[in-house]
Amino acid sequence: MSRVAPAVTAVDLVRTFQPRKQPLVTALDAVNLSVDQGEVHGLLGPNGAGKTTLVKILTTVLLPTSGRAEICGHDVVRDAKAVRPMIGIVFGGERGLYTRLTARQNLEYWASLYRLPGSQIKPRAAGLLERVGLAEKADARVETYSRGMKQRLHLARGLIAGAKVLFLDEPTAGMDPLAAREFRNLITEIRSEGTTILLATHDMVEAEVLCDRVTLIDRGRILATESPRSLGRLVSRFQRIDVDGADRELLDRVAALPGVESIAPGTEGHRIHVDGDEHVSIVLKVIVEGGVVGVRTSRPSLEEVYVGLIGDRGLQV
Amino acid sequence: MRGFRAGFRLQLSFFRNYPDMLIPLLTAPLFTIIFSMVLRHGGRSDLSGYAVIAPFYMSLWWFAIFNGGWVIQTERWEGTIDYLVAAPTGFASVIVGRISTMMFAGAFAFVEVWLFGRYVLHATVTIHHPYVFGASLLLTLFAMTTTSLFMANLFVLSRSAVTFSNSASYPIYLLGGILVPIALLPGWLQPVTNIVFLSWSARLLRGSLGATPIANAGFDLAMVFVLGLAALILASALLTRILRRAQQTGELALR
Numbered sequence: 364m365s366r367v368a369p370a371v372t373a374v375d376l377v378r379t380f381q382p383r384k385q386p387l388v389t390a391l392d393a394v395n396l397s398v399d400q401g402e403v404h405g406l407l408g409p410n411g412a413g414k415t416t417l418v419k420i421l422t423t424v425l426l427p428t429s430g431r432a433e434i435c436g437h438d439v440v441r442d443a444k445a446v447r448p449m450i451g452i453v454f455g456g457e458r459g460l461y462t463r464l465t466a467r468q469n470l471e472y473w474a475s476l477y478r479l480p481g482s483q484i485k486p487r488a489a490g491l492l493e494r495v496g497l498a499e500k501a502d503a504r505v506e507t508y509s510r511g512m513k514q515r516l517h518l519a520r521g522l523i524a525g526a527k528v529l530f531l532d533e534p535t536a537g538m539d540p541l542a543a544r545e546f547r548n549l550i551t552e553i554r555s556e557g558t559t560i561l562l563a564t565h566d567m568v569e570a571e572v573l574c575d576r577v578t579l580i581d582r583g584r585i586l587a588t589e590s591p592r593s594l595g596r597l598v599s600r601f602q603r604i605d606v607d608g609a610d611r612e613l614l615d616r617v618a619a620l621p622g623v624e625s626i627a628p629g630t631e632g633h634r635i636h637v638d639g640d641e642h643v644s645i646v647l648k649v650i651v652e653g654g655v656v657g658v659r660t661s662r663p664s665l666e667e668v669y670v671g672l673i674g675d676r677g678l679q680v
Numbered sequence: 681m682r683g684f685r686a687g688f689r690l691q692l693s694f695f696r697n698y699p700d701m702l703i704p705l706l707t708a709p710l711f712t713i714i715f716s717m718v719l720r721h722g723g724r725s726d727l728s729g730y731a732v733i734a735p736f737y738m739s740l741w742w743f744a745i746f747n748g749g750w751v752i753q754t755e756r757w758e759g760t761i762d763y764l765v766a767a768p769t770g771f772a773s774v775i776v777g778r779i780s781t782m783m784f785a786g787a788f789a790f791v792e793v794w795l796f797g798r799y800v801l802h803a804t805v806t807i808h809h810p811y812v813f814g815a816s817l818l819l820t821l822f823a824m825t826t827t828s829l830f831m832a833n834l835f836v837l838s839r840s841a842v843t844f845s846n847s848a849s850y851p852i853y854l855l856g857g858i859l860v861p862i863a864l865l866p867g868w869l870q871p872v873t874n875i876v877f878l879s880w881s882a883r884l885l886r887g888s889l890g891a892t893p894i895a896n897a898g899f900d901l902a903m904v905f906v907l908g909l910a911a912l913i914l915a916s917a918l919l920t921r922i923l924r925r926a927q928q929t930g931e932l933a934l935r
Contacts, residue, residue, distance in 0.1 A: 380930065419930065422766045426927045447768040458759025468693045475686035476767040476774065504697070520763070
């Protein structure tokens with residue numbers, strides 16, 4: 364039985380840079396990664412973690428120092444020509460477009476470079492402009508676009524050839540919240556079509572909302588790869604129950620139950636940490652029978668995981 | 681071929697959106713007036729062809745160095761170069777396509793100044809050797825394209841590219857025998873002109889406008905081709921080196 368190759372594979376991938384008169388910098392340190400076809404995979408890490416370096420190697424822009432990487436079973440170094448038609452790229456920021464040309468001219472040009480048949484170029488560009496909400500401004504020069512519009516055009520360019528794997532490198536960086544939300548809605552649409560997406564970001568909300576799995580990367584090393592929900596276990600093995608308005612007597616009774624590790628004051632009520640899922644239902648029953656109606660269970664958010672694993676470095680990179 | 685066509689059309693779009701890129705087509709007739717007046721004042725109306733040839737070369741060179749020479753650097757400045765390198769179509773073919781559009785614009789300058797000379801200045805410019813003229817024009821466009829490609833690569837590597845591109849034009853006009861006949865240059869300088877393809881090309885084009893037979897036309901044509909080919913080989917080697925180095929160092933796009 365033939366096995367479908369993962370959309371993205373990295374094996375012991377190393378990338379170093381030698382800045383002039385400075386020590387060697389290791390941007391990627393033995394990175395191993397596998398992304399299944401159709402998966403939306405987040406690469407989450409602070410600035411300088413190695414996310415962009417990894418994306419650039421996977422998109423054939425940069426060579427690895429050692430190790431190997433494949434896209435749908437094709438080596439990104441030896442078989443770059445086979446890789447390129449399969450990938451779409453959206454690097455973040457405002458650059459990367461011909462600002463003196465219109466959005467339509469930009470898209471039609473890239474469609475030619477991705478070898479779309481001549482008869483398909485115009486309809487494909489028009490369809491994508493419609494899809495990303497730029498149809499009315501299709502013939503305006505890109506230099507007149509807002510940042511959000513430019514990012515949507517970047518996305519349209521990434522989709523121009525029907526890529527199997529779409530690389531998004533901080534696509535919502537610098538966008539206002541509404542534009543970022545619109546952009547995420549577009550990504551959600553694209554994932555429903557089965558496109559594999561590798562999303563490099565340091566936006567926790569983005570990763571949590573969009574990704575099936577998230578890889579935490581820091582200083583070129585992978586710290587963990589899990590679903591956003593499962594990642595919580597890495598910083599806390601406890602289930603958390605937040606209760607509002609519980610009196611002292613009830614809290615003392617709960618504290619004596621098996622599996623209850625601690626009870627700490629929260630922002631509004633108290634947070635109870637319970638070790639093991641099997642104890643949660645008993646604790647909940649006691650709380651509800653005690654007359655408390657404000658009850659919520661939760662796991663650590665991705666942001667808590669991020670800070671817990673990577674640490675709060677402030678402005679350090 | 682897809683890359684070439686895409687590059688060709690891209691540059692056409694630039695010309696359409698920004699006609700100021702075609703400024704040499706505006707200045708070429710002005711230079712024709714200057715050169716025609718100088719020749720008439722000197723009583724050498726028989727050299728009217730020179731007044732057409734010189735502005736044509738100046739326009740072509742302008743397109744080659746100021747547009748074509750910067751074509752890779754502008755891709756870096758726009759941040760489009762990473763996308764271009766990662767596209768399925770060859771990077772070089774796109775760049776050659778863009779430069780070729782510029783050369784077509786430069787070739788149009790010849791038609792423009794010829795018509796201007798004939799109908800506005802009433803200068804007699806007759807092509808007496810049409811085959812030599814056609815062959816030398818085609819080879820000149822080829823050599824100018826490859827020279828432009830070579831400079832486009834050189835400008836990526838050079839820190840003094842702006843200074844060079846701004847100051848190289850008039851020395852090249854002199855060494856190419858465009859403004860002053862090479863025979864009038866100092867003796868020690870004349871051998872240097874042999875490595876400038878324009879010197880062979882200009883002699884051919886001027887010769888094809890004269891009624892007398894052209895001596896060694898075949899050799900001159902071969903020299904234009906060989907020097908154009910040399911520029912192409914150098915450009916290819918440089919481009920391969922630049923792209924490889926960029927993939928190794930990650931310094932392809934400017935940040």
